[in-house]
Amino acid sequence: MTSKRVVVVFGATGQQGGGVARTLLADKTFHVRAVTRDTSSKKALALADLGAELVTADLHDEASLRKALAGSFGVFAVTDYWSPDIGDKEKEISILLAKISHEAGVQVFVYASLPNVERLSKGKYACPHFSGKAKAWEEIKKAGLPFAATVEAPIFYQNLENPRMQNGPIKWSFSREDDGKATFHYPVLGKDETAPWFDVEDTGLAALAVLKSPEKYNGKRIVFKSPLFNQPTSALLDTFTRVTGEY
Template sequence: MTKIVTVVGATGQQGKGVVSAFINNPAYHVRAITRNPSSEAAQALSAQGAEVVSANLDDLASLKTAFAGSHIIFAVTNFLEPFAAHQSPDKAMDIEAAQGINLARAAAATLPTLDHYVWSTLPNAKAVSAGKHLVPHFEGKNRIDAYIREHEPDLLRKTTFLWVGWYHSNYRTPCLTPYWIPTAQKYIQLGSFAPEVPIFCIGDVSRNIGPFVKAVVEQPEKTANGGIVLATSEIHTADEMLQLWARVKGTKAQFVQISGKDYRDMWPVVAEEIGVMMEYWDEYRDRSWTEADGRKILTKEDLGVQGLQGMEEAFKELEL
């Protein structure tokens, strides 16, 4: 039987990567969910053979219609869209949580056909740090995690929580971008965190998320029933990653640590969001990608994920 793989946000970075993992496999039929089926990106998916369906994350009824008959659903929300629109992390968290709960409710309505619900989320920094660090673009997703665990037990049995690591394209975020300093003849990257902070990387997410999702749905005995999968390809410290980027670009770079106040004053709003994440990673290091209750986190080694593109290759293709 051909299985319907429904991909939310199919024209986005994560969604495109998931579509690519299933689109040429005759065992699967890809249903691409987008708000605008007439967009160039949506039409490109249609040309590849995907069924393009319109739905809006704010409209539960449209999601239920779009999900009907699905065997596998990949779900993702976009914190950055409401964050940019409202310039408010609190508002963005509320919107993201409401959208993610709509996704979960719509998925729960497909339980007669559903085999697997893959939900793209992030660790619970607030729980791991005992309330010290609340990372807004983590917290909105964590509220959705809690909803699934507390209110959708039947869906939970078919759910994998996929923790997606650091994108190589995050260097395009102004408070993370290396800037050329002519008098120093090098690039400088400013941060309110130590250069030794470990960063768990997915690299080019549109290349690397697909193999993880495919491994997840093909090994439900390991990944379903609320399993957590860490979708990362490699780990670098902040300075190691900067030096890797510099070598790839044939230039020199230096990381400069500044105070949290100066970092936030330099880039209001966005540096507050990024700064709290980096400071959480800095304080908790390897523990920052764990669960507060100590449950096992599955890695690429546990699932036999192979063929991932490395950060070096990803940086070669990145234009700032």
Template sequence: MGCANSTAKTEEIQKLITVFGATGAQGGGVVEFLKKDKCFKIRAVTRNPDGEKAKKLIEEGIEVVKADQSDVESLKEAVKGAYGVFLVTQFWEAFDEEKEYNEGKNVVDVVKESGCKHLIFSGLENVEELIGKKCPHFDSKAKLEQYIQESGLKFTIVRYSFYAENFYSLMKPLKDDDGSFSFNIPMGDYPLDVIFVNEAGECITNIFKAPEKFVGQAIGLSSVCQSMKEYATLMEEKLGVKIATPKITTEDYSKLGFPGAEVLAVMFEFYQTGKCDRDVAMTRKLAPSMSTYEEWVDKHTEEMKAAFS
């Protein structure tokens, strides 16, 4: 998956990639791998160019621009002259399906107008159509996928899995009265696809490098797929903790009372159906350097220990 015209001077063959959400999880991972590759120049898009992550990118010599997906004029500047665009949209900040769709549509329209050659969009399935229950942070992206498919753009859809990083952050384990821990993740014995989100940026980079292989496709990204018991067993061995098998159901989860509990309960129910199409083999083909699950735990030992403290 080398650069085209590899005998030319690097500065002549580098293609500009605009990365939305460049200081977030997905976009940040994409930036990390793009900057290692001599095929591309990067334009990192953020709403907060004065933040610490943005300042770090600037220090590394990466172009950082301020843009908001609700501000069309700022989007025009962000994608001007770009060969490719990586687009990730935001549901959780406003919990607003329509807002996410409309903002994503703004970007797609501007990208088409700009003459961009390849849009990679971080999408998801339409859960409401597949299981008859609304899951807004999936459904909004699915509707945007459809809009992109009808736009005439050259595109690739990537669908991320459950973030492994959730194990030590948003969904870190709870300590039980007997000193053991458990994850409030209602998957029972069902397998759960997990993505190492920072490492998935290698997939995006290699799709940009070989667009003819991936244009028009939807690719489900997953680093590993196994049961929560299997994920927990390795954590026990590596971290010296006891992790109980979670007993919580999706119905119980929906009643936990925190913002988004009902939405996430439907997501987990969708995961259980097997209709969430992810491809570990393809993901690892696109990301040859991706860690094994054991290697990932070793790399994140300190974060995991803190989560179990």
């Protein structure tokens, strides 16, 4: 049995959860309990090699959540960005996870949230995979957890080559043509329009800061900024070319 305080990381084989798990494992302050649906996957076993405890749990299965959270000090919670549970269902799952965490005695709850697009646009735009998380956070703050904070990520650099993005609501894609050129398709942005980007691994730095200093960050939203924050898309592509040598 570990003498370190246990932090349960949901989505540990995904992008944000994986970044958090690896950061915590490298820091060595906490014992990492990595939650995954398949403990035999390559990504899960790679975390185990770094020292993570692997457990199975399903956000739709309350009993499995209670088992995964037993005896834990902290939680990093992220829900599936593109799943059918976008919006109200995702909100329900997030609130349930916070409730069970409180009942399990969790002290610090770090939630991967996003802005409320409906509220910010005064109802002009519907973006359920953003707004559902923001609405959940408003309820999580009322769950009775001693300390809770959000981390709110911009667009991941890693998504430039993530085939899953092609099937999401935005349907962007990144491909290499026969002539060697790289092509980036992103329907909502022109070359002169701006958007924030960052390295998804940095999610772990924010989560670690909250877990180590929960009093400082309690109730706060941690929003990321990077060298390409709000730079035009053309700047991102120029940087991609400079670093990779691809056009």
